[in-house]
Amino acid sequence: GAVVSQHPSRVICKSGTSVKIECRSLDFQATTMFWYRQFPKKSLMLMATSNEGSKATYEQGVEKDKFLINHASLTLSTLTVTSAHPEDSSFYICSARDPLAGEIDTQYFGPGTRLTVL
């Protein structure tokens, strides 16, 4: 099946620094990728939809200047948390949509990146 990877899997950083998280589709080309944030035992909160070659679409309440998304190729999207603060500590999950999959809405999820801001 389709595989989505994320790097790094875990990152600890100091308050005020920026952190970049990569999301890659390993065996398919993803025109659309999604970035989610998950709080413990809670539903995934969609942060933004990333489309290759165009600007990301952010959900209401998500600061686009703080969470920079770049979808530079059909297999890579990056999320950069700028000037991170402790409240940004969370589990970030990406997913990718395979346009050639039978179901148009099928998303393949990455393993997640745990961000801890000290």
Add this chain to the structure above:
Amino acid sequence: GQNIDQPTEMTATEGAIVQINCTYQTSGFNGLFWYQQHAGEAPTFLSYNVLDGLEEKGRFSSFLSRSKGYSYLLLKELQMKDSASYLCATMDSNYQLIWGAGTKLIIKP
């Protein structure tokens, strides 16, 4: 290797009961999640099991057997709105999520 298996698609009748199975093989185990995802929407958290047994939450119940690497999600009194994809995911020893491919549940009147 790490692997999660769940049926691709299931069909059930409104008002009936359906059980969605999930088997897994992971490096370490820090719990199993079930999510519901309607088309075009973000996954909604349904349950989290880390100990063996059955956890009931309204019309939905989730069961876990760690020794068998097995879980199921039980949906009772099915409603048309329950038509969705149901995702099984485990968390390994590194607290990474391993996702099943999802089970598309179709509810018929």
